[in-house]
Amino acid sequence: MPELPEVETIRRSLEREVLNLQLRDLEVHEPRLLQNCTEKELKRALIGNKVGKLGRRAKFLIFDFGKHSIVFHLRMTGWFSLDRPQKPRLILKFDRKTLYFEDTRRFGTLHLTETKNLSELQPLAQLGIEPFHPSYTLKNFRASLQSPQEIKRSLLDQTKIAGLGNIYACEALFASKIHPERSASSLSAQEVKRLFTQIEKMLERAISEQGTTVDTYRSLDGVGNFQNFLAVYDRENQPCIHCKATIERLEQGGRSSYCCPKCQK
Ligand SMILES: [Zn+2]
Structure with missing residues (x-):
């Protein structure tokens, strides 16, 4: 399972590729991925908005689209690619490029939240102190x-x-x-x-x-x-x-x- 260094590495690579790109469309091919929203709600919240920030909290990746954010946990086998994998679970179509989320064992999760409520989101709210954060004293x-x-x-x-x-x-x-x-x-x-x-x-x-x-x-x-x-x-x-x-x-x-x-x- 990817730990902090791997998720941080993925965050940096995503930041280089999709920061400030506008989301044109998205497709959900694995309903189990969505933890607290429907595909329709996800589309309504995200399409037309830009990725303003790519964040991370512990092993969670956070795509900040302004008013709303999505929070991924990759679990065992989740990964992102700019080339279409065999079975993409989620497709994010940005200006000029498309980002695919693939997950063979399908334990990965996605939560949708209003960005202002991010820290109260259930999987993030209970996390302890983390290295590199000011709370890590x-x-x-x-x-x-x-x-x-x-x-x-x-x-x-x-x-x-x-x-x-x-x-x-x-x-x-x-x-x-x-x-x-x-x-x-x-x-x-x-x-x-x-x-x-x-x-x-x-x-x-x-x-x-x-x-x-x-x-x-x-x-x-x-x-x-x-x-x-x-x-x-x-x-x-x-x-x-x-x-x-x-x-x-x-x-x-x-x-x-x-x-x-x-x-x-
Ligand atoms: Zn020894």
């Missing part, structure tokens, strides 16, 4: 970890820290030398600070590499490169890059965690 970060829950699971909880998924949670914990099964509230002040800093560093680096390509992720510019820099994720039974101990895979809440038993305390 050490104080808020520390407060979001006041829980007996395992630290890895806290990092994946979008109501606490938004935008992280399995890959970057594993990598940030490794870079911070913290074992994923530690209880969040057991972290020392120094460990919290290290994790706080490593998360932004990790995400920044991943964005500069256009994200991590696993499964079907791609932006309009192609695939990412950060998979070549992963230290623990999906490296079970391979040697740790620091100490050569064998990387372990653990099950946590139905997800795989990867860690070095020696480096991560």
Whole structure:
């Protein structure tokens, strides 16, 4: 599933292509995509308007058409293309170019909202603090970890820290030398600070590499490169890059965690 760096990479590529373009028409080919509106309502709200801004909140992409905005979540397999894919789920026809949304597994979602009510929209309203946002301060970060829950699971909880998924949670914990099964509230002040800093560093680096390509992720510019820099994720039974101990895979809440038993305390 695309995480913050991948969605940010997609946002930037979309911004280059469709910012300030007027929407001429749209076609919905997958009714399941629309969460809170009909195709007719979507057309009435958007056609004739320009994309004034391309935003992102955690893993959500926001096309701001002025009075109204649409909010996408790509889930497992959603992606955008300027070339017609085999089965487009949504077609946005702009001046001069057409943008296609494709989604093999069809878990992707689209919400329509008045832009002034964006922050109260249900999937966005409950999101926690997120890296690169002014609300991401050490104080808020520390407060979001006041829980007996395992630290890895806290990092994946979008109501606490938004935008992280399995890959970057594993990598940030490794870079911070913290074992994923530690209880969040057991972290020392120094460990919290290290994790706080490593998360932004990790995400920044991943964005500069256009994200991590696993499964079907791609932006309009192609695939990412950060998979070549992963230290623990999906490296079970391979040697740790620091100490050569064998990387372990653990099950946590139905997800795989990867860690070095020696480096991560
Ligand atoms: Zn190690």
